[in-house]
Amino acid sequence: MSDECAPSPYDALLLLSYGGPEGPDDVVPFLENATRGRGIPRERLKEVGQHYFLFGGVSPINEQNRTLMDALRKDFADHGLNLPVHWGNRNWAPYLTDTLREMAREGHRRIAVLVTSAYASYSGCRQYREDLAGALSTLEAEGFPALRVDKLRHYFNHPGFVRPMIDGVLKSLGELPAEVRAGAHLAFTTHSIPLTAADTSGPVEGHGDGGAYLRQHLEVAGLIADAVREETGVEHPWRLVYQSRSGAPHIPWLEPDICDHLEELKGSGAPAAVMVPIGFVSDHMEVLYDLDTEAVAKAAELGLPVRRSATVGADPRFAAAVRELVLERAAAERGARVPRCALGSLGPSHDLCPIGCCPGRSPRPAAAGTGERPS
Numbered sequence: 420m421s422d423e424c425a426p427s428p429y430d431a432l433l434l435l436s437y438g439g440p441e442g443p444d445d446v447v448p449f450l451e452n453a454t455r456g457r458g459i460p461r462e463r464l465k466e467v468g469q470h471y472f473l474f475g476g477v478s479p480i481n482e483q484n485r486t487l488m489d490a491l492r493k494d495f496a497d498h499g500l501n502l503p504v505h506w507g508n509r510n511w512a513p514y515l516t517d518t519l520r521e522m523a524r525e526g527h528r529r530i531a532v533l534v535t536s537a538y539a540s541y542s543g544c545r546q547y548r549e550d551l552a553g554a555l556s557t558l559e560a561e562g563f564p565a566l567r568v569d570k571l572r573h574y575f576n577h578p579g580f581v582r583p584m585i586d587g588v589l590k591s592l593g594e595l596p597a598e599v600r601a602g603a604h605l606a607f608t609t610h611s612i613p614l615t616a617a618d619t620s621g622p623v624e625g626h627g628d629g630g631a632y633l634r635q636h637l638e639v640a641g642l643i644a645d646a647v648r649e650e651t652g653v654e655h656p657w658r659l660v661y662q663s664r665s666g667a668p669h670i671p672w673l674e675p676d677i678c679d680h681l682e683e684l685k686g687s688g689a690p691a692a693v694m695v696p697i698g699f700v701s702d703h704m705e706v707l708y709d710l711d712t713e714a715v716a717k718a719a720e721l722g723l724p725v726r727r728s729a730t731v732g733a734d735p736r737f738a739a740a741v742r743e744l745v746l747e748r749a750a751a752e753r754g755a756r757v758p759r760c761a762l763g764s765l766g767p768s769h770d771l772c773p774i775g776c777c778p779g780r781s782p783r784p785a786a787a788g789t790g791e792r793p794s
């Protein structure tokens with residue numbers, strides 16, 4: 420095997436995700452897991468429960484992760500990369516701790532971790548690092564030998580993440596009625612988070628003004644808008660907007676909401692819009708309900724033609740990007756320097772989150788960051 424394809428020091432890849440219910444009886448316990456200690460009002464929980472019940476209590480996220488694992492295994496096999504792929508979740512089976520225990524039993528010791536969130540934020544980055552630290556300490560208490568987990572860098576600006584979304588936007592534009600196509604607005608959408616969480620996202624030096632969360636999303640939106648203009652020769656106006664707001668009403672979250680934005684677009688005479696869910700890796704419940712159900716109904720009520728473009732899901736280019744991320748990090752851990760792919764101007768993201776990156780409300784141990792490395 421060529422050096423480029425050596426995964427050492429890694430002996431496995433862990434796909435780490437959110438998890439979702441797989442039947443009506445799972446919905447309430449899943450929501451309890453997802454919101455424990457997070458101060459979410461009961462009303463919001465009832466409402467979100469209804470979103471899941473509308474789809475038979477099944478979130479598509481677990482099946483999407485199984486499909487992504489298949490795509491990763493195929494890509495790895497096709498490229499002579501011998502690295503087993505495992506999967507664990509924060510909020511539903513297969514739970515992270517159970518997966519890591521199984522991996523430890525099988526003899527894995529040094530594990531690269533891909534989280535299904537492309538951007539910096541407490542929910543999308545540090546919380547997963549806290550989950551990893553919690554799982555590692557449970558296994559240590561159970562007497563397992565020490566595991567080391569390395570979280571792969573944020574991939575929001577990796578071409579394997581961005582290019583499939585560019586194709587998705589072009590496809591959605593093509594599906595709009597021809598007479599409104601050229602005037603269509605692009606509504607890039609992501610998960611709203613509390614303003615304080617946005618402001619403190621990413622390394623401390625960049626805190627304030629929406630932090631890394633905002634900058635990274637604006638970068639991706641701009642990259643996609645530029646590529647679409649180059650491809651079509653049409654300048655589609657665009658804006659970054661938000662969805663899936665939770666929390667107590669008096670706490671400010673990122674705005675505007677996608678539905679309010681659609682209303683504003685209609686009011687200002689926009690003829691159509693494409694909703695581009697850049698904040699999400701697959702078409703899970705936030706996409707299926709908040710965009711395909713709620714926002715699509717809003718647009719119908721407004722008489723605004725809309726399309727929703729695809730998330731990357733298990734696109735082979737994304738699977739290839741994951742392979743590249745594993746190999747580049749493996750090389751770095753071996754002390755080698757290899758090129759790191761990133762589109763745009765922000766450059767490849769850090770490997771190790773520095774202290775103070777994406778802080779939570781109360782400090783908890785987090786794995787895979789500066790300060791967690793053996794000296």
Ligand SMILES: CC1=C(CCC(=O)O)c2cc3nc(cc4[nH]c(cc5[nH]c(cc1n2)c(C)c5CCC(=O)O)c(CCC(=O)O)c4C)C(CCC(=O)O)=C3C
Pocket residue numbers: 437438439440450453454457459463464467478479480535536537540542543610611612613663664665666698699700703704705
């Ligand atoms: C930034 C971000 C991402 C994107 C990055 C990533 O993908 O990780 C994301 C993804 C997801 N969020 C998901 C589901 C939920 N998120 C909730 C609540 C919250 N999310 C938040 C943020 C994010 N969430 C926040 C700040 C809260 C408030 C509570 C808290 O501070 O923790 C709640 C509780 C009910 C509610 O409050 O809405 C649920 C059920 C699912 C699974 C969907 C499925 O089942 O298909 C996925 C992929």
Ligand SMILES: [Fe+2]
Pocket residue numbers: 610
């Ligand atoms: Fe969420």
